[in-house]
Amino acid sequence: MKRSVYLLSTVFFLTLGLSKVWALPNCVGSWSVETWTNCYGTHVFGSDSEWAGDKYVGEWTDGKQNGHGTYVHSDGDKYVGESKNNKRSGHGNYTYSNGDKYVGEWKDGKKHGHGSFTFSDGTKYVGEWENDNLTGY
Numbered sequence: 001m002k003r004s005v006y007l008l009s010t011v012f013f014l015t016l017g018l019s020k021v022w023a024l025p026n027c028v029g030s031w032s033v034e035t036w037t038n039c040y041g042t043h044v045f046g047s048d049s050e051w052a053g054d055k056y057v058g059e060w061t062d063g064k065q066n067g068h069g070t071y072v073h074s075d076g077d078k079y080v081g082e083s084k085n086n087k088r089s090g091h092g093n094y095t096y097s098n099g100d101k102y103v104g105e106w107k108d109g110k111k112h113g114h115g116s117f118t119f120s121d122g123t124k125y126v127g128e129w130e131n132d133n134l135t136g137y
Helices: 002-022
Strands: 039-044 055-061 064-072 078-084 087-095 101-107 110-118 124-130 133-135
Antiparallel strands (some): 055 064, 087 101, 110 124
16 A cells, blocks of 8 residues: 555655656747747737637747747637647647637647537537548538
C-alpha cells in the first residue's frame, strides 16, 4: 500500500513539474509579428481590422495563432481547439451563436476529417467532412 501511494505521488509531482516546463511564457507588449513568438497571449482585433471585435486567447508563433487557443467572434461564434498559421487545424469545437455545434477535425480553416455536427434542434450528423462539406450524408 505504501509503495502504491509513493508511486502515485511521484507520478503526480513529476507530471505537475513537467507541465510547468512545457508551459509557454506570456507574450510581452502589444501584438507583434516580431515579439509574439512561442508565447501565450490575448489579442482583440481593432476596429481597423476585418476581424474587428474578435478575440483570440492562446498560443502564438511568429505573430500567428499556432497551437491551442480560443477564438471568439464578434457575432458570438466560438472556436476552441488547435490552429496553425491563423487557421483552424487539428481537433476543435466550434459553437455557433444560433446553437449549432461542430466537434471534430479541421484542415486549413475548414471542417475536414471525422466530426459531428449537432443542429440547435438536436438533429445530428456524425461522419466525414471534406473542405467544409459533409460527405456520405
